[in-house]
Amino acid sequence: MLSVVVLISTLLFLFVQVPQGAGLLLEVLRYASENVDKSLEQELRVIIEVSSLASRSSTINSADLAGLAKHVCAARCNTTFNQTMANSKDSFERFWSLTEDPGLAIATRRSVLACIILHWILQKERKFDDHAEKDLENITRWFYNVHLHSVAQRGLLEYLHISKSGGTSFSEAAALNDCSMAPGIGQVEELGDLPRWINGTAFEEVTGGIDIMWSYYSTEGRSPKVRSCRERSAYLHSLKYDYVSNEFTMHGGGTNMVETHVCPQTVNVVTLRDPDSRLISHVHYILARIQKRLGKLKASNDDDDDGEDDNGGEGFGGTVGGRGGSGEDISQSEMFRSLFCQGNITMWEQMAPTVVDNYITRSFIGERAFHTSVGSIGLHHLDVARRVLLHFDLVLDMDAGSDATDFVLRQGLGWSVNMSQIHARSSWSVYSKLNYNASECQNDGLLRELQARQGPDRQLYRFGRALAFLDFLHLVMAHKLGLQPVLDISSFRRVASAGFYSRALSESGGGGGSGSGGGRVSGGGCGLIGAIQVKKRHLHKR
Numbered sequence: 305m306l307s308v309v310v311l312i313s314t315l316l317f318l319f320v321q322v323p324q325g326a327g328l329l330l331e332v333l334r335y336a337s338e339n340v341d342k343s344l345e346q347e348l349r350v351i352i353e354v355s356s357l358a359s360r361s362s363t364i365n366s367a368d369l370a371g372l373a374k375h376v377c378a379a380r381c382n383t384t385f386n387q388t389m390a391n392s393k394d395s396f397e398r399f400w401s402l403t404e405d406p407g408l409a410i411a412t413r414r415s416v417l418a419c420i421i422l423h424w425i426l427q428k429e430r431k432f433d434d435h436a437e438k439d440l441e442n443i444t445r446w447f448y449n450v451h452l453h454s455v456a457q458r459g460l461l462e463y464l465h466i467s468k469s470g471g472t473s474f475s476e477a478a479a480l481n482d483c484s485m486a487p488g489i490g491q492v493e494e495l496g497d498l499p500r501w502i503n504g505t506a507f508e509e510v511t512g513g514i515d516i517m518w519s520y521y522s523t524e525g526r527s528p529k530v531r532s533c534r535e536r537s538a539y540l541h542s543l544k545y546d547y548v549s550n551e552f553t554m555h556g557g558g559t560n561m562v563e564t565h566v567c568p569q570t571v572n573v574v575t576l577r578d579p580d581s582r583l584i585s586h587v588h589y590i591l592a593r594i595q596k597r598l599g600k601l602k603a604s605n606d607d608d609d610d611g612e613d614d615n616g617g618e619g620f621g622g623t624v625g626g627r628g629g630s631g632e633d634i635s636q637s638e639m640f641r642s643l644f645c646q647g648n649i650t651m652w653e654q655m656a657p658t659v660v661d662n663y664i665t666r667s668f669i670g671e672r673a674f675h676t677s678v679g680s681i682g683l684h685h686l687d688v689a690r691r692v693l694l695h696f697d698l699v700l701d702m703d704a705g706s707d708a709t710d711f712v713l714r715q716g717l718g719w720s721v722n723m724s725q726i727h728a729r730s731s732w733s734v735y736s737k738l739n740y741n742a743s744e745c746q747n748d749g750l751l752r753e754l755q756a757r758q759g760p761d762r763q764l765y766r767f768g769r770a771l772a773f774l775d776f777l778h779l780v781m782a783h784k785l786g787l788q789p790v791l792d793i794s795s796f797r798r799v800a801s802a803g804f805y806s807r808a809l810s811e812s813g814g815g816g817g818s819g820s821g822g823g824r825v826s827g828g829g830c831g832l833i834g835a836i837q838v839k840k841r842h843l844h845k846r
């Protein structure tokens with residue numbers, strides 16, 4: 305059994321990086337399922353469960369999804385692999401209309417793949433014939449096509465930036481791929497997407513009246529002017545942006561957490577990081593900023609901590625009233641050490657309640673539940689978070705390594721990236737500017753105590769990395785079939801003539817040498833996200 309990280313890098317090596325002739329997709333699946341560890345296996349079951357529960361809640365289509373998952377999975381324990389594949393294929397034909405709803409198509413992709421792998425794991429002798437390979441190929445083509453078209457159709461990416469989880473590097477990758485976005489890390493302040501870290505009142509109480517950036521904790525909801533998904537995307541379109549980074553929480557849930565959702569108008573992508581290292585990094589980052597703020601008071605050079613020099617962009621251009629200079633007589637670095645390096649957990653709970661208590665889960669449960677009091681995040685919140693996460697187009701696991709990220713972004717979004725390079729650059733700029741030495745402000749005991757409380761985050765992360773694994777596997781198989789992250793006009797037209805995406809494609813027409821290489825359009829700016837703009841121009845030219 306391999307850990308999921310090792311499994312992913314081995315798959316990457318065996319099936320992507322090493323050039324080889326046409327091999328079997330089944331080999332990829334076989335390798336994956338023979339090496340899946342118990343905890344990943346368990347999460348695959350949770351994924352199937354969550355997708356059938358998710359679909360039970362709302363529309364008619366949703367009932368279809370529940371039916372589909374059940375149909376595919378019913379077979380998994382007592383039929384052949386061949387039969388499972390045949391069932392899946394059958395289902396696609398019956399549930400073709402799922403493509404009209406990206407969220408359902410995504411959940412279906414995950415649950416079908418999870419079922420197939422589980423089925424395989426449970427088989428004693430793993431035997432299949434040529435049909436299985438053919439079916440798997442068809443399933444992969446089908447899902448990959450739906451993904452490509454649905455991403456290009458939406459043409460606007462919303463990245464959920466969970467603080468200290470690789471967000472700065474991700475936004476830099478977007479900028480390098482010519483996504484059109486707000487300066488810095490692509491946050492749009494008017495949308496109310498800034499992070500809610502610090503309770504400014506509590507901070508002032510602790511420090512005797514000193515203020516600080518990121519004291520937005522008490523700004524509960526988003527601005528009513530651009531609160532709904534439709535309003536947000538109209539606003540972003542008016543700015544001609546195709547990328548936005550959200551560092552607050554998912555949408556809706558202002559009155560009832562259960563209504564929290566992804567925006568169907570946007571392609572939704574998130575990067576996840578191990579909760580322990582994320583927490584440590586977040587606490588030290590805040591400490592570094594506080595030290596800098598207090599240091600500046602001491603120097604009393606009136607240099608506002610306005611975030612312009614903002615350390616690889618983890619901050620943003622927030623406003624800070626430079627009220628500094630109070631208490632000139634105490635040594636500020638003494639104050640920093642005595643207040644913030646003593647591991648006072650009560651103080652942290654008051655000053656940064658969301659940061660120290662299941663911040664990852666809070667990022668998925670909407671505006672109201674985000675502010676749930678310290679110690680109250682539980683299973684009910686986790687259920688909502690899992691359902692919302694399931695509907696993201698792509699889930700990336702930062703701990704699976706930058707090669708895996710590079711591959712997923714290339715095959716999944718048509719971006720060209722070298723994450724290890726980007727990441728090295730942005731962390732260098734953070735540490736070189738902050739002049740903060742973590743070993744002088746240890747807080748080890750505090751961090752240990754806090755880590756013990758992040759149970760929901762740990763469970764959510766396990767679930768998320770299983771989704772990331774399935775996405776990765778799907779994209780490896782698409783890659784193995786030679787499928788490229790570009791739109792194929794002839795298939796686009798077929799889809800359009802079947803009634804899908806008719807709005808965006810209403811201008812499509814004219815003859816179309818199907819199958820000829822001339823019918824392909826690769827992405828303009830922002831890879832697949834920008835491809836439809838290019839396509840529209842292309843179609844007009846014909």
Ligand SMILES: *[C@@H]1O[C@H](CO)[C@@H](O)[C@H](O)[C@H]1NC(C)=O
Nearest residue numbers: 375377378379380381382383
């Ligand atoms: C085998 O699957 C069918 C449904 O496909 C189910 O009704 C039956 O109970 C299953 N048998 C066993 C032994 O699990």
Ligand SMILES: *[C@@H]1O[C@H](CO)[C@@H](O)[C@H](O)[C@H]1NC(C)=O
Nearest residue numbers: 384386387390432433435436
């Ligand atoms: C596998 O399924 C196909 C139909 O999808 C069938 O023609 C073939 O005979 C099956 N093979 C076995 C070994 O059951």
Ligand SMILES: *[C@@H]1O[C@H](CO)[C@@H](O)[C@H](O)[C@H]1NC(C)=O
Nearest residue numbers: 393435436437438439441442
């Ligand atoms: C796979 O799909 C192609 C075209 O969509 C179809 O002709 C073929 O019969 C399918 N193969 C199987 C095994 O379902």
Ligand SMILES: *[C@@H]1O[C@H](CO)[C@@H](O)[C@H](O)[C@H]1NC(C)=O
Nearest residue numbers: 503504505506509521522654
């Ligand atoms: C912020 O902290 C102050 C002082 O500790 C407290 O009275 C207030 O309730 C806190 N705000 C929120 C929104 O929890």
Ligand SMILES: *[C@@H]1O[C@H](CO)[C@@H](O)[C@H](O)[C@H]1NC(C)=O
Nearest residue numbers: 510646648649650651652654
């Ligand atoms: C810890 O912080 C709280 C709140 O700021 C404060 O009331 C308490 O005295 C502190 N405890 C110690 C031991 O410093």
Ligand SMILES: *[C@@H]1O[C@H](CO)[C@@H](O)[C@H](O)[C@H]1NC(C)=O
Nearest residue numbers: 710721722723724725726728
């Ligand atoms: C990415 O950048 C690193 C560091 O510059 C380099 O070693 C590596 O070869 C690059 N990878 C690719 C795929 O270009």
Ligand SMILES: *[C@@H]1O[C@H](CO)[C@@H](O)[C@H](O)[C@H]1NC(C)=O
Nearest residue numbers: 735739740741742743744745
């Ligand atoms: C950080 O502090 C420790 C302990 O005081 C010291 O040994 C180390 O050299 C410092 N590191 C840097 C980069 O200043």
